[in-house]
Amino acid sequence: MDRIVVSIAAALRTLGLKRGDVLQIMFPPEAEWGCDYLVSRAAEVCGARAAVTGHSLLEEQVQKILENKSTMLIGSNPHIYAITGLAEGRSLDRLGIRAIILSRGCSYFPFDESIRREVEEVWGCRAYDQYGTIETGLAVSIECTAQDGLHINEADFYVEVVDPETGEALEPGEQGELVFTTLNRRCMPLVRYRSGDISRLIEGRCRCGAEILRMEGVKRKILRDKGG
Numbered sequence: 001m002d003r004i005v006v007s008i009a010a011a012l013r014t015l016g017l018k019r020g021d022v023l024q025i026m027f028p029p030e031a032e033w034g035c036d037y038l039v040s041r042a043a044e045v046c047g048a049r050a051a052v053t054g055h056s057l058l059e060e061q062v063q064k065i066l067e068n069k070s071t072m073l074i075g076s077n078p079h080i081y082a083i084t085g086l087a088e089g090r091s092l093d094r095l096g097i098r099a100i101i102l103s104r105g106c107s108y109f110p111f112d113e114s115i116r117r118e119v120e121e122v123w124g125c126r127a128y129d130q131y132g133t134i135e136t137g138l139a140v141s142i143e144c145t146a147q148d149g150l151h152i153n154e155a156d157f158y159v160e161v162v163d164p165e166t167g168e169a170l171e172p173g174e175q176g177e178l179v180f181t182t183l184n185r186r187c188m189p190l191v192r193y194r195s196g197d198i199s200r201l202i203e204g205r206c207r208c209g210a211e212i213l214r215m216e217g218v219k220r221k222i223l224r225d226k227g228g
Contacts (some may be wrong), residue, residue, distance in 0.1 A: 014145075020048070026079060076104070097123055141215055150216075156185075199218050200215065201214070
């Protein structure tokens with residue numbers, strides 16, 4: 001679990017979370033090892049303060065932003081998008097939020113540029129895609145400030161894309177199913193875990209300058225029956 005926390009902290013630092021910041025965590029309450037707990041610990045590693053506000057609606061979230069002087073938000077993609085849609089007539093861009101992380105670590109919801117644009121326009125800040133699964137611990141990949149694909153956490157995961165039907169490995173640039181192998185996990189290791197999520201790998205230099213394997217944001221999920 002400590003390794004997962006360190007990985008999440010590294011991702012948060014990539015987007016500028018630092019000492020003195022307040023990260024408002026909008027994940028629903030879960031088990032001790034849930035998303036809210038892991039991100040809270042990661043914020044502390046960065047020297048920031050965590051304010052867990054759960055899945056409350058817009059008015060309460062705004063009140064908590066004002067009370068805590070929150071500077072960044074993280075929450076499930078569908079929840080943040082939903083409360084953004086309730087913001088008509090509200091000047092959310094004046095709240096001083098510097099960045100929003102739209103996470104798909106605990107639930108699936110399609111992410112596209114129209115969703116990003118709406119969130120950024122309403123809140124007046126940049127919105128970043130983040131990807132993980134419950135099984136992988138929320139720390140698979142995240143966009144950097146260049147928004148040029150999600151940087152994969154290669155220190156902890158070996159990521160492949162395979163043909164959903166045959167399981168055959170595909171080349172970077174080809175779209176298929178994401179498959180994960182954990183590299184440092186002693187408890188519940190994963191070996192070629194099939195996520196059911198469709199994406200593609202991106203090679204080459206990111207616009208931020210990093211030479212790191214990236215992935216495209218997940219656009220859809222494969223639905224399998226219990227025997228599939």
